[in-house]
Amino acid sequence: MSGPGKSDRLLVKVEALHKSYGDLQVLKNVNVEVPRGRSVVVIGPSGSGKSTLLRCLNLLEPIDSGIITFDGQDTAPLRKAAHALRREIGMVFQNFELFQHLSAIENIILAPMKVLGMSEEEARARARKLLEKVHIPEKADVFPDELSGGQQQRVAIARALAMSPKLMLYDEPTSALDPEMIKEVLDVMLELSQEGMTSVVVTHEMGFARRAAHHIVFMDGGEVVEDAATEQFFTGAVHPRTQRFLQQILR
Amino acid sequence: MDPVFMAQTFVTLLDGIPLALQLVSIALAAGAVFAVALAFMRLYGGLALGSLARAYVFVFRGTPLLVQIFLIYYGLGQFEDVRASLLWPFLREPYWCAVLALMLNTAAYTSEIVRGGLQSVPFGQVEAARACGMSGILLFRRIVAPIALRQALPGYGNEVILMVKATSLASIITLMEITGLAHRLISETFRAIEIFVCAGAIYLIMNFAVTRAIKMVEHWLSPHLRDAPDDARATGRVAAISH
Ligand SMILES: Nc1ncnc2c1ncn2[C@@H]1O[C@H](COP(=O)(O)OP(=O)(O)OP(=O)(O)O)[C@@H](O)[C@H]1O
Ligand SMILES: [Mg+2]
Numbered sequence: 001m002s003g004p005g006k007s008d009r010l011l012v013k014v015e016a017l018h019k020s021y022g023d024l025q026v027l028k029n030v031n032v033e034v035p036r037g038r039s040v041v042v043i044g045p046s047g048s049g050k051s052t053l054l055r056c057l058n059l060l061e062p063i064d065s066g067i068i069t070f071d072g073q074d075t076a077p078l079r080k081a082a083h084a085l086r087r088e089i090g091m092v093f094q095n096f097e098l099f100q101h102l103s104a105i106e107n108i109i110l111a112p113m114k115v116l117g118m119s120e121e122e123a124r125a126r127a128r129k130l131l132e133k134v135h136i137p138e139k140a141d142v143f144p145d146e147l148s149g150g151q152q153q154r155v156a157i158a159r160a161l162a163m164s165p166k167l168m169l170y171d172e173p174t175s176a177l178d179p180e181m182i183k184e185v186l187d188v189m190l191e192l193s194q195e196g197m198t199s200v201v202v203t204h205e206m207g208f209a210r211r212a213a214h215h216i217v218f219m220d221g222g223e224v225v226e227d228a229a230t231e232q233f234f235t236g237a238v239h240p241r242t243q244r245f246l247q248q249i250l251r
Numbered sequence: 252m253d254p255v256f257m258a259q260t261f262v263t264l265l266d267g268i269p270l271a272l273q274l275v276s277i278a279l280a281a282g283a284v285f286a287v288a289l290a291f292m293r294l295y296g297g298l299a300l301g302s303l304a305r306a307y308v309f310v311f312r313g314t315p316l317l318v319q320i321f322l323i324y325y326g327l328g329q330f331e332d333v334r335a336s337l338l339w340p341f342l343r344e345p346y347w348c349a350v351l352a353l354m355l356n357t358a359a360y361t362s363e364i365v366r367g368g369l370q371s372v373p374f375g376q377v378e379a380a381r382a383c384g385m386s387g388i389l390l391f392r393r394i395v396a397p398i399a400l401r402q403a404l405p406g407y408g409n410e411v412i413l414m415v416k417a418t419s420l421a422s423i424i425t426l427m428e429i430t431g432l433a434h435r436l437i438s439e440t441f442r443a444i445e446i447f448v449c450a451g452a453i454y455l456i457m458n459f460a461v462t463r464a465i466k467m468v469e470h471w472l473s474p475h476l477r478d479a480p481d482d483a484r485a486t487g488r489v490a491a492i493s494h
Binding site: 058060082083084086087089090091093095097098099100101103110111114115116143156159160163 | 375376378379380381382383384385386387389393394397398401472473474
């Protein structure tokens with residue numbers, strides 16, 4: 001990272017992003033900024049395009065128009081070798097998506113070994129540290145289907161961290177979890193965020209948003225309706241659609 | 252039934268096992284490679300290659316194996332070009348005709364099994380692998396193939412059992428595998444029942460071994476369903492990851 005110039009403050013900058021599936025416009029003129037070391041929380045009703053936005057950020061989806069800048073670089077020319085960019089972006093899914101045929105630690109070491117060419121010894125040592133970080137060091141050799149949802153999601157977070165990403169994307173990471181497991185996952189995410197991991201988090205956990213988010217983006221119908229600093233977002237200066245949505249989820 | 256005669260018959264028919272095993276293993280090995288190619292054509296080959304593979308499967312699944320064996324054994328020699336070709340020394344041998352017919356036939360069935368396995372791989376797993384920076388062959392080898400293989404294995408086990416039994420058809424074109432030997436014994440002794448009971452028992456034993464083998468492979472490929480101690484299991488899987 002060169003000097004902290006104006007453009008360097010942002011790790012991700014999305015400008016005028018448009019995306020449609022056939023006739024369905026899923027993202028309409030979306031502008032989002034993610035400062036380095038900060039977390040942005042994205043909320044919005046089902047179908048508002050939150051997942052699509054995340055998938056566009058790590059080039060899992062082609063876009064119709066707009067500019068996505070990552071780490072100072074326009075990503076458009078990188079699309080042909082998108083897998084290279086994805087090494088730098090970790091992603092955590094609602095349904096965990098651990099590789100079912102691999103144990104927890106194998107899930108974590110596979111990409112570092114095969115994509116980054118790390119030695120097995122080093123990959124394992126790092127994986128063990130990461131498992132400690134997500135508070136399940138004893139589960140290294142357990143297979144996903146023997147883990148609780150919360151444990152699986154924490155392994156998934158460790159798997160993403162194992163690539164030493166510059167950015168973490170979380171797509172409703174606690175939505176598939178029982179209430180008692182939500183906290184253990186959010187705690188890990190909060191710790192990471194406090195350590196300065198840059199992230200974009202789609203979640204409806206407003207307690208988490210309040211504590212971890214730098215700013216909050218509210219999306220509806222493919223548009224960014226509201227993009228406000230966390231403090232401001234919760235103290236009320238918000239769009240009526242946002243208020244209606246907040247009333248629903250906070251009810 | 253005469254136990255001494257049964258025992259003798261059984262021992263005589265055992266001589267047919269090596270030939271049967273050769274037929275089935277060469278056909279299965281070559282057929283598996285061909286099947287994977289067909290499945291790839293169907294899934295990723297576009298319209299032309301996909302239709303070609305579909306037509307192939309339609310023809311070879313839709314006609315009896317016996318007819319296919321006859322067509323290859325009696326039919327191919329009708330063509331001047333075939334007789335003039337480098338393959339003729341093989342194609343005029345009943346042995347290779349049987350292998351070819353079995354191979355072409357199993358390839359059709361197996362390609363469908365492979366296709367089903369590949370299609371069963373959840374999209375989320377592929378997406379997760381992509382998100383980790385994997386792509387292309389790496390992604391296929393480490394994620395798609397292992398998951399597809401595990402899904403396809405039970406179906407493929409069935410196919411292997413069918414193929415073991417199908418080798419008996421090779422006796423029709425003079426091959427002296429188990430059924431061929433049984434036929435010869437019957438023409439010498441006229442004791443069909445005892446002889447076929449012995450032949451049947453041999454196929455049963457072979458397929459028992461196949462079933463066990465498939466179970467073992469399934470067990471080996473499904474560490475997450477095993478009850479083995481954690482560390483033994485971990486070492487086994489590491490070996491699988493690191494080569
Ligand atoms: N692959 C696809 N093909 C066609 N339409 C899609 C596809 N993926 C998403 N969509 C549509 O795009 C819209 C936005 O979907 P998206 O998954 O981004 O919403 P979301 O905000 O994440 O919703 P949720 O809260 O339910 O996860 C929806 O209307 C959805 O049906
Ligand atoms: Mg979503």
